[in-house]
Amino acid sequence: MGELNIYGVYVPIFLIQAILAYLLFKIVTLATNQWIAKGWVAIPGIFNLCLYIILLWLMHWFFILCLN
Template structure:
């Protein structure tokens, strides 16, 4: 998708998407922590990784739809 020039520093768009996905992960993890504490999720670290990848895909899709 390219990069954005912020005061002479080129920042990749994918980095911005990754940061937004991480912020969303922290918001969503407030709700999923309750499920993890109850034992419904067997491998919480893999679950969180997959959840982050899904959120990253969603944020990337939104960027493509609205800015592409």
């Protein structure tokens, strides 16, 4: 996609997407931590990694569809 020029500093668009996905991930984990505490999730580390990758993919998809 490219980069964004912020006061002479080039910031990759993917970095912005990753930061927004992380913020969304922190909000979603408030609900999913209850699932982990109840034992509904077998391997929490892999679950959280997959959840973040899915949110990052959705953020990337949103940027491609809405901002181009």
